[in-house]
Amino acid sequence: MKNRQKNRLLSAKNPDLRLRNFLKVMAKNTFRTTLFGRAALPVWLALITFGLTELFSSYPQLTETVYSQTLYPLFASVLSFISKWVSFSLDDVFYALLTVFLISLLILPLFTKLKWGKSLFLFLQTAAICYALFYWFWGFNYYRSGINERLSIAKSKPDTLQLVRVFEKLIAETNASYCSLDSISKPEMVGMVESSYKQHASFLKINYPQGTRVPKPITLSSFFAKASIAGYYGPFFGEAHVNDSLLMMEYPAVLAHEFAHQFGVTSEAEANFYSWLVCSHSNSKHLRYSSNLGTINYFLSQSRHLHNFADLVHQIDKPVIDDIRKVQKHWADMRNEQIDKAAGKVNDVYLKTHKIEKGIEDYFGVVQFVMDFETDSVAQKRVFSSSLQ
Ligand SMILES: [Zn+2]
Numbered sequence: 482m483k484n485r486q487k488n489r490l491l492s493a494k495n496p497d498l499r500l501r502n503f504l505k506v507m508a509k510n511t512f513r514t515t516l517f518g519r520a521a522l523p524v525w526l527a528l529i530t531f532g533l534t535e536l537f538s539s540y541p542q543l544t545e546t547v548y549s550q551t552l553y554p555l556f557a558s559v560l561s562f563i564s565k566w567v568s569f570s571l572d573d574v575f576y577a578l579l580t581v582f583l584i585s586l587l588i589l590p591l592f593t594k595l596k597w598g599k600s601l602f603l604f605l606q607t608a609a610i611c612y613a614l615f616y617w618f619w620g621f622n623y624y625r626s627g628i629n630e631r632l633s634i635a636k637s638k639p640d641t642l643q644l645v646r647v648f649e650k651l652i653a654e655t656n657a658s659y660c661s662l663d664s665i666s667k668p669e670m671v672g673m674v675e676s677s678y679k680q681h682a683s684f685l686k687i688n689y690p691q692g693t694r695v696p697k698p699i700t701l702s703s704f705f706a707k708a709s710i711a712g713y714y715g716p717f718f719g720e721a722h723v724n725d726s727l728l729m730m731e732y733p734a735v736l737a738h739e740f741a742h743q744f745g746v747t748s749e750a751e752a753n754f755y756s757w758l759v760c761s762h763s764n765s766k767h768l769r770y771s772s773n774l775g776t777i778n779y780f781l782s783q784s785r786h787l788h789n790f791a792d793l794v795h796q797i798d799k800p801v802i803d804d805i806r807k808v809q810k811h812w813a814d815m816r817n818e819q820i821d822k823a824a825g826k827v828n829d830v831y832l833k834t835h836k837i838e839k840g841i842e843d844y845f846g847v848v849q850f851v852m853d854f855e856t857d858s859v860a861q862k863r864v865f866s867s868s869l870q
Pocket of ligand 1: 713714738739742749752
């Protein structure tokens with residue numbers, strides 16, 4: 482006689498055994514529902530996403546082909562199509578609602594009939610969905626190939642003489658492009674940055690237009706200014722945010738940096754390089770001056786150890802020096818030391834968890850990329866010829 486038939490006969494005679502069997506089946510079903518039911522889907526989605534981050538980080542070329550060049554442009558187009566209809570930041574609204582919802586989940590069991598188990602499970606589900614969406618909508622770009630490989634720019638060897646030569650060229654270009662940006666409107670600058678991105682899309686390996694970019698002011702601009710945050714990218718709705726407190730001379734460079742993030746560039750150093758290349762190779766003097774002014778600050782802080790540092794500073798024209806000081810004073814006046822330090826720490830941890838080993842030091846990596854570009858004559862010719870197409 483088969484085991485199952487035997488059990489059935491025994492349990493018919495024995496009610497205790499029947500109850501035990503019933504409980505066993507129930508436990509099995511509960512286990513199955515918990516693990517494979519609809520409620521477990523977000524957790525599975527997060528686990529699959531985590532598996533993909535491990536896979537993509539091991540194979541940057543795969544990330545580049547499958548995600549950055551194929552899937553991401555589709556997500557960017559759809560998200561920016563949704564967010565372009567409203568002038569305020571959907572990302573900021575989303576963060577606010579998410580914070581209220583998550584805090585409520587941790588408080589409600591204290592005052593209502595909501596059980597702790599249910600509340601924590603909802604918390605876990607929400608966190609899992611956000612984690613997965615972040616990567617699918619943008620974050621996998623963290624694992625794409627590096628800029629040198631992607632744009633075929635040869636890496637330059639560390640060389641002080643080359644650094645001085647490139648720095649001197651940058652100083653000369655900054656002096657030559659000096660102008661006031663106060664008479665230009667923000668929409669005009671957006672148009673100029675867009676047209677320069679379009680012009681250099683082929684060199685920068687961008688599937689232009691890849692959606693629409695409508696820059697939005699940071700909702701709490703003055704608070705973020707206390708933390709020295711000039712802009713940020715909102716990945717959940719594909720939004721480029723720019724701080725309302727920016728001086729006009731900073732605006733185009735920051736805007737082009739945030740647009741680079743929308744084009745799928747996650748690294749801060751690379752976004753700085755995209756901004757520099759797009760603005761400094763623009764037909765507009767205003768864009769050239771804004772990006773040169775921003776980049777010169779990175780070169781100044783990376784060259785302090787040079788014995789001829791004072792001579793280099795001496796080559797910068799007085800009106801440009803005045804503008805550098807004006808920008809520094811502007812941000813120093815708005816800065817709150819504690820908030821700035823805390824925000825810097827958060828950003829540092831954020832970047833490091835996304836495998837950017839240098840953390841906030843990553844922003845300074847632009848000096849290396851500008852050096853690489855300025856010492857690679859083939860890459861420079863390609864920028865020139867791609868802009869003629
Ligand atoms: Zn950035």
